[in-house]
Amino acid sequence: MTAEQLAQQLYEAPAAAAPDGDRPYAAALLSRLGPDAPGFQERLGRALADAERLLRACTRDASDHRVGALTGHLAATGGKRMRPLLVLLAAEFGDPGSEGVARAAVVAELVHLASLYHDDVVDRAATRHGAPTANAVWGNRMAARGGNWLLARAARMSADLVPEALALNARTANRIVAGQLRELIGPGPGEDDLAHYFRVTAGKTAALLAMSLGVGAWQSRASRAVADSLVEYGEQLGIAFQIADDLLDLLSPEASSGKEQGRDLLVGVPSLPVLLAREGTDACDAELRELLAAGPAAGAGWHRRALDLFAVSRATVRAQTLMHQRLARARAALGALPPLPARRTLDALCDFVALRTG
Template sequence: MEKLKLKLLYADLKSDLEIIEKELEKALNSSSHLLNDASLHLLQAGGKRIRPIFVLLGAKFGDYDIQQVKNVAVPLELIHMASLVHDDVIDNSDMRRGRETVKAQWNNRVAMYTGDFIFARALTYMTELDNQRLHQILAHTMVEICNGEVIQIEDKFIVDQSLKDYFRRIKRKTALLISSSCELGAVAAGATEKDARHLRRFGYFVGMSFQIIDDILDIMATDEELGKPAGSDLLQGNITLPILLALQDEAVRPYIEKVVAHEQLSEEDRQAMLKKLRKSPAIAEAKKVSDKYLQKALREIEQLPKHPTRKKLRDIALFMGKRKF
């Protein structure tokens, strides 16, 4: 239902998104049957395609041409896909969106080479771009994502970290890609520097809000809704905002300490932990932080020229900041 609501918000982009989807499939074609199968396994798992959507919307503030814009939307989505494959290896994740991950379906080695292959295909697509600024944005995005993946490894199972550490991590993990999506679309379509800047800032704030909600939903949603066990972030050692805030809750803290001490939680303990976390004030506090970022994103929209796309950006931002799963 949630995914259907989102699709309705960008229904007029359907034909252009289909073009991007076909390009993604074409980009993942390989002479290796194994790489083909693993890459298409990831592509067919779907996803909301949030990043290509924001590329297209950003381009609406310039001279919109799907044949031009697809050349930035495709490599950006490939960068995102590659990072997901690597993330699943780092987190030892067997499920994503209700399907087996590449590392679970094959193994870690195949997953790592698949991620590398997808990164390489993104570089191939970038050769189609003749604007140096587009190359700079995409290259910076790739470097920062890699930095973010290493920082995530370094921060695993560490509860003695600041909110600044968490925000730095999710900026690289999520916000940067959405920020780059909005900016790339604007730059590719020749939008003004001012509009590209506001779109970049909008994407950053939306991305921060989106990831915080994602971290909350990892606790609040059911296993079925998530397509993986609820509480997986903590069980994998990823200390998210609601977990950091819940450290002050005496009813929850013992479970968190048990996980970070690398003690195995029984299914009964996992359910008990989730029950207490869902009642914790930490959830409402985390939502307030997400809402602050969302409000900042909406203020950036007001700085853009009056255009029908402004409402669409606002509607999608509100959806992302208020979604249930």
């Protein structure tokens, strides 16, 4: 089976591929690797299950059960568990049985979950994964502090990782916060909007995927060359992943994505298709610019009309082209890695990102 065929199967798999609703993308991926990788999917499946149990225990570990309900809220709703999967796939290039690999996988997911708590507060989001967000249940102040608790928990757990993984985790935390601040502050004087978008994306999204791969490589004692290649792959995949999310926000109904369609438009997030539409020269983009500038003042149907226009806009096509360019760079980074089943899986993830928006 080719990587493209594998990705097509993943794309067509049910959202809740795992019986308990956990790690749907990871479970769907591993269940379709086939007999040409003996022992691989079983080993990864056990490692993911171990990481999931540790994650649930970590997010519930609070002296007050009310705090545990808050900090464990998003973990309990499920999720893709892509970051733990990336940690475990990277560990395949070293010794996957090395002590602390599962802990590294949980650290990556804790940082990710913390960023979701904070993002949902900033975006005033009401749902995630089809369930109410923490801020919708407990309010913004409590949700923000829940995210802080998860970051503190991640820092505590990462203290036992190997020095290289610990240092990468620390640098990534700084990059994520810097990316969030850049997003809130906006472009600087004379800064190009697209350049600002990619700086924000590198910090908010790509940094964490790169960290997941890097800590998996370091914790499993893989070589520096392997770790560097995996980090570069993660950087490029992360930017492509964010572009895909931007496109899905505009193109995918809530029933499919679990998130309110066009939420970024409603809260004024300058996603890549929006930025490209502002630069567009055709009639469709001209109408989009007017709608985006006026917002609700354009009338009750402005949001639906904007979504309809993005579905046929050249800005959407340009965003897809930029996404594919990043995916090509990610694949190029894989070229330096040995031809292990994990490399095939990482290559298939590129196809999967592309198919999500196809």
